[in-house]
Structures are given as C-alpha cells and as structure tokens.
Amino acid sequence: MFPAVDPIPLPAPVWLFRVLHVTTLALHFLSLHLLVGGLLMASIWTLMARGGRNAPMRDAAGAVANRLPIIMTFVINLGVPPLLFTQVLYGRALYTSSVLIGAWWIAVIGLLMAAYTLLYVANARSTRGKGWGWIGLVALLLIFKIAFIYSSNMTLMLRPEVWPAMYQDNPSGVQFNSGDPTVMPRLIFMLAGSLAVGGVGMMFLGLKKFLAAETTLFLRRWGARLAAIGIVAQAGAGFWVMSTQPEAVREGLAASSVYSGCLIAWGATAVLLLGVGVVAQLKASAPGWLMPSVAGLLAFVNVAAMTLFRDGIREVTLGLHGFDVWDRAVATNWIVVGVFLVLFVAGLGVIFWLGSVVARAKGVEERYA
Ligand code: HEM
Numbered sequence: 153m154f155p156a157v158d159p160i161p162l163p164a165p166v167w168l169f170r171v172l173h174v175t176t177l178a179l180h181f182l183s184l185h186l187l188v189g190g191l192l193m194a195s196i197w198t199l200m201a202r203g204g205r206n207a208p209m210r211d212a213a214g215a216v217a218n219r220l221p222i223i224m225t226f227v228i229n230l231g232v233p234p235l236l237f238t239q240v241l242y243g244r245a246l247y248t249s250s251v252l253i254g255a256w257w258i259a260v261i262g263l264l265m266a267a268y269t270l271l272y273v274a275n276a277r278s279t280r281g282k283g284w285g286w287i288g289l290v291a292l293l294l295i296f297k298i299a300f301i302y303s304s305n306m307t308l309m310l311r312p313e314v315w316p317a318m319y320q321d322n323p324s325g326v327q328f329n330s331g332d333p334t335v336m337p338r339l340i341f342m343l344a345g346s347l348a349v350g351g352v353g354m355m356f357l358g359l360k361k362f363l364a365a366e367t368t369l370f371l372r373r374w375g376a377r378l379a380a381i382g383i384v385a386q387a388g389a390g391f392w393v394m395s396t397q398p399e400a401v402r403e404g405l406a407a408s409s410v411y412s413g414c415l416i417a418w419g420a421t422a423v424l425l426l427g428v429g430v431v432a433q434l435k436a437s438a439p440g441w442l443m444p445s446v447a448g449l450l451a452f453v454n455v456a457a458m459t460l461f462r463d464g465i466r467e468v469t470l471g472l473h474g475f476d477v478w479d480r481a482v483a484t485n486w487i488v489v490g491v492f493l494v495l496f497v498a499g500l501g502v503i504f505w506l507g508s509v510v511a512r513a514k515g516v517e518e519r520y521a
Contacts, residue, residue: 153312154244154475161481162240164489170463170477172496173237178459180234181342182349182452183226188295189350190216190223191271193378195288202283207521208366214278214520215363215371216354217288220271228264241477242309245470249308252318254325256301263301267294278520296343303339304329310469337392344389345455347382348425351375352451355432355444362515373436379447380429383422383454390418397465404468411464414457421454 162169194216201210238246250257270291274284308314308329318327329335354375358368394402405411425447432443467477 153315153473155248157244157480161483163483163485165482165484166241166478166480168489169237169241173234173241174456174460174463176230176237177234177463178452178456180227180230181345181455181459183223183230184299184342185346185349185455186353187220187223187227188292188299188343188346189348189378189382190220190353191288191292191295192346193350193354193374194220195274195285195292198278198283198288199285201521202285204521208364208370211364211367211519211521212354212370212374213285215357215360215367215518217271217275217278217284218518218520219357221268221275224268224271242466242470242475245309245312245475246305248312248315249305249329251325252308252315253301253305253327253329256326256328257305258325260298260301263294263298267291267298270294281520299342300328300335300339303335303342306466307332307335307338310466312473312475333396334393337389337396341386341389341393344382344386345458347378348386349379349382349451349455351378351380351382351429352425352444352447354378355447358436359439359441359444360515360518362517364519367521368439369436372439373433376429376432376436376443376447378429379451380426380433383425383429387419387422398469400472401465401468404471405461405464408464408468411461411468414461414464417457418454418461421450421457425450425454 194213197209198213198217200206201213204210270287274287274291277284277287311329311332314331321327352375354371356375357363358370358372358375360368363371397405405415428443428447428450432447435443470477
C-alpha cells in the first residue's frame, strides 16, 4: 500500500528526528497562532474603529499589524525544519498525499507570497494613518486557505486506503481530502488556538512603554480576555477532533502513557490559562511581567503537548495501516549529528538574543490613531 522504503539508512536515530520534529513544529504552531490571532483581531478592530471612533482600539490594531510581517518570517522559517523531518520519517505517506493534492500544495507558495505582501501593505497604510482592515481580512482569507491545504495534506497522508481511487479519479492534483470527517475539526482546533496564543502575545505587547497608556491597557485587557475565550473554544474543538477519530485510534492513544500524558498536560495548562486570563483581565490596569510570563509559559507547554499528541494521532493511525515509523534502518553519523546539534542550539540562542535585543530596545513613540 505504501511506496517502498528508501534503501539509504537514516543518518540519525528515529527518536532524535522525532524530538527535533516536535520541537520545531511546536515553534511553528506558536508563531502561526500569533499571526492568525493577531491579524484577525487587528483587522476587526481597525474596521470597528473607523472614522476616529475609538482611538485606543485603532492604535492597538496598528501596533499589532506592525509586528505581523516579522511574525510571518518566524512562521515560514520555523515551518521548514519540521517539513524536512516529517519527510524523513513519513515521506512514503506524505509524498503520496502531496502528489494527490499537488496543484494545491504548490499553490501554497503563491498564496503565501500574496498574503505576506498584503501584510506589508497593511502595515504601511496603518503607519500612514490610512484604512487597512479589508486588506487584513483578504490576507487572513489567504492564510486560512493555506491552513486548509495543510490540514488536507496532513490528514490525507493518514488514509492510504483512498489513494489509488483518488489518483484514478483525477491524477492532476486538484483534489482535496474530501469525505474525511477529521479535516474540519483539526483545522478549527488550530485556528481557535490562535485566539488564545494571539491573546497572550497581546498581553506582552501591552507592556510596551512607547505605546500610549490607553492603548497598552486595551491590549492587556483584550489579550487576557482572548486567552481565556480562545482556550475554551479550543477545548470545544478538541472534543470534536477526538470524536471524529476512529475508535481504534482513540484506543491506541489511550493505551500510550506518553500520549495520555500529553492530553492531561494539555487539559491542565488549558484550565490554568483560562484562570490566568480571567485574573489578568480583572487586573489589567496594573501592568506587570508576571501575568504575561505565566500565560506565555502555559501557552508554550500547551502547544507542545498538543503537537506531540497530534503526532501520536499520526503514529497510531499509520500503525493501524502497517506503517511503523520506528522500523527503519539507521546508520548514525555522530559527527554530522553533533555538528548539526551545535548549530541548532546556536541558532536558537541567536534568535533568543535577537528577541531580547528587540525587547530591550528603547524604541520611538508609536502612534496609529
Ligand atoms: C501562513 C502560512 C502557513 C499556514 C497558515 C500554515 C498552517 C499550518 C497548519 C494549520 C498546520 C496543521 C495542519 C494539520 O495538521 O491539521 C500546519 C502544519 C505544518 N506546517 Fe504550516 N503553515 C504555514 C506555513 C508553513 C510553511 C511556509 C512551512 C514550511 C515550509 C510549513 C510547514 C508545516 C509543517 C511541516 C507542518 C506539519 C507537518 C507535520 O505534521 O509533521 N508551514 N501548518
């Protein structure tokens, strides 16, 4: 059912590829959530505050829009490593599904460039005090389309039983993973998480000294509110995700202590994030690092647990079709692995250093209203 395995052995152990895959993918998801949550709320706010109706709302929208092109670079650059690791581990399934939806899969590049351009246009217009809400919403639609293509591919790769019929039906790559009840809940789950993580990002932005005081108060209050609302919405979508999984997949996940642990970690951090969101909303008038930092830590663990659990759905589902991700010939080249790990850690260190420099920068006063 699956194409033959590549005869060249893996250059590093499977567990190492999986650790790197889940780590980098969790960072991709965090950036994606910041992008989608920020763009959605900022576009709505700037439309609602048209005509100088609500200066802090318009100003907050501009402050968020100003950060979106940078966040997009993180979405893209943190998407590449997990794509490489996934191809190494699950290439036989992922290449097949990518060919089946090939035209859409390639279209991601064009959609991404168009969305990215619109983010720059929106930011430039907002800096000049011009309207940009509809531009933001068009960019968001393009981003939703990309998300849908990703969810289609990541679920189609789990359905080898439909591949031959799909290819016979239409080999030109213009199909989606239709008829699979797991696609929509999965997509909605990812998008709902964007409200929560986007909210946490706004809690941090609400600490900026060079934004007007009313704007930062608005960001802190709405950030906390969104963190609480978003995580509840995501929990609802999570139940939907689980209810659409086949019984055998749910049993396989429950039988694994790792994946059961992920589910517990996700639930515990979700409840805590809800609590922090509610408290931070009530205390929004008193700025401080404590609430955003706790919320940020909870959001990170929450997304990491979800990412590992999501990988569990794939491992169990493919396992039921006879695909064992652990069953690969390995000839580890430890020198290459060592050099890679040193560069990987150094790269992450540089990113954190860059982030801390940006956070400590004096900056200039920002005004978008
Ligand atoms: C705005 C642009 C993007 C959006 C909206 C987006 C959205 C998504 C979504 C929704 C998923 C989860 C799909 C699911 O499992 O249901 C996902 C997974 C993923 N994305 Fe992105 N993505 C974007 C850009 C990228 C880019 C540029 C790359 C790499 C070049 C990338 C690499 C990945 C990988 C590797 C996965 C998961 C693979 C796995 O399951 O192992 N993404 N993305």
